[in-house]
Amino acid sequence: MSAHEIETDVVIVGAGPVGLFAVFELGLLDLKCHLLDILDRPGGQCAELYPEKPIYDIPGFPVITGQELTDNLLKQVAPFGPEFHYNRMVVSLEKQEDGRFRLVDDEGQAYVCSVVVVAAGGGSFQPKRPPVPDIADYEGTSVFYAVRRMEDFRDQDVMIVGGGDSALDWVLNLAPLVRSLTLVHRRDNFRAAPVSVGRMKELVAQGKMRFVLGQMKELHGADGQLTSVSVRTAGGEENIPVTRLLPFFGLTMKLGPVADWGLELNDNLIAVDTEKFESSVPGVFAIGDINHYPGKLKLILSGFHEAALMAQAAKKIISPDERLVFQYTTSSTRLQRKLGVKK
Amino acid sequence: MTRITFVEADGTRHEIEAENGSSVMETAIKNGVPGIIGECGGACTCATCHVYVEPEWVEKTGVPSPMEEDMLDFAFEVRPNSRLSCQIIVSDELDGLVVDVPTQQA
Structure with a gap:
């Protein structure tokens, strides 16, 4: 106060x-x-x-x-x-x-x-909550709509969803301190600034993160602690280990x-x-x-x-x-x- | 007048006489079709009028503009036939159009 x-x-x-x-x-x-x-x-x-x-x-x-x-x-x-x-x-x-x-x-x-x-x-x-089943159970513990403290993401398996500047900025900011990082976006075009997209692609090329073309389908975990997220991709479905999820779907x-x-x-x-x-x-x-x-x-x-x-x-x-x-x-x-x- | 059919996620059909020149979103709102919100009023800035155009109509309704594609990022369960209905303008060409309303808007 x-x-x-x-x-x-x-x-x-x-x-x-x-x-x-x-x-x-x-x-x-x-x-x-x-x-x-x-x-x-x-x-x-x-x-x-x-x-x-x-x-x-x-x-x-x-x-x-x-x-x-x-x-x-x-x-x-x-x-x-x-x-x-x-x-x-x-x-x-x-x-x-x-x-x-x-x-x-x-x-x-x-x-x-x-x-x-x-x-x-x-x-x-206020941030939009994606209609993924049970997402509310993880909010505040594993699912966040903004980054208040970067330390909360250190050594975590982080998934960021979205293609705008918020998503890409946090990809670039969090990349150095997380255990693993996955960006999920529904298409190969991004609204974010091209320079950020370019830097993200470099990180992918260096093997420091993954970019997955697809959409979130299901969350897995218990007691507010997320363990993985299933993503629907063109090739089917992939289950990716995730302990911190940052969805950016606008306001x-x-x-x-x-x-x-x-x-x-x-x-x-x-x-x-x-x-x-x-x-x-x-x-x-x-x-x-x-x-x-x-x-x-x-x-x-x-x-x-x-x-x-x-x-x-x-x-x-x-x-x-x-x-x-x-x-x-x-x-x-x-x-x-x-x-x-x-x- | 042009006939447009909205199909709710549970299969309920709404067949509506639409006015040429107005948008498919406006047609839905004016006739109280559930599941189409149009929060921004048709400015292509909210993604709450998301619909799926039935495959045989995709050619006639055309493809989303880059701005609409950007906004579709904020919609959920986006498919290749996803459109924002505020960006589809009713014309004689679209007489008989069928669009599906998603289970949830953004």
Whole structure:
């Protein structure tokens, strides 16, 4: 547990387009934000699922890619100095005695804030579990979806499955310290960087590892300890000794720990009102794809609208005595100063 | 209109009138065919609309693009006739097409 707590006005869970725009709307009201995201960069689904794909329904932009939209939003929120925490998942949310909220992420960092905004889209991106029978029995002991400590793989019989950069990078990193290494991929083409593929092929030529063209079929072992994996190949089936398995099948979205925060859910989505987009717990708001209300449309533009209304309600919680005068960025000198466009 | 048949892993058949120009994935989602998810909405970025094209139709549906091949790496139980159904566009040519839905999507 980290000794240093971060105190801020608002913690935003999720740095996708809607979480980013929330920084803008909250910033205009002088609220300071910290954002957490499970990915290693901002943009959420826009960055992870379709960075290059055109989006046609952002008002004012006949066409814009997910990456361009993300870049523009980052530029738009820069004047408000949001602080980003990537590769983090919020694991718990509790209300403190002083009425503020305390969130803790998966690295033990605590955040204390007056308002929580859940803008987590489809949930958190988590590694896909291949549908191999009994794989869950070995997770955390013999099957891993990421390498946290390389030492866990020393002198082990390691099998890596996949053809992308994660698979190939770990082949190259783990090769020097394992007892045996097998890469399994369904085809002879790789998505990974050609230079990594070239280095892998050199290792194969030197007899330091094997490449098997095929797909995982069955796991063998007991009590969480894997002993071998059967692989279906063009020639039939091969049983390969394996004590550590690393499957890399990309990411999928799961609601994750949000489900345990005591918020009223509606079919895995957070139920909110349509005035403030507040959840069943006062002070915890949900905006974007993760919320539900009658007539909800999962559109980025709907999330933007929700962010604006949420911000007004958040301000009233944080500064209950301050009279809120609604202002436009086009004409308000005060807002323009905040945006850094007027001195 | 073009007729497309989806066969679930347990053999249940869904015969659907599909709209030309839409994708086979969209046809499945619109008609509630179980087992086709389309998590990314048809951007070829998720591999949850995986189907097996019945062998006699493989020639007409064509082969996956390199991008689709890359994404098929994330599907499970990939076979030579595997396709992502969001990348097959319905046309008169495909009238009578039969695709099998896998036991599990990625």
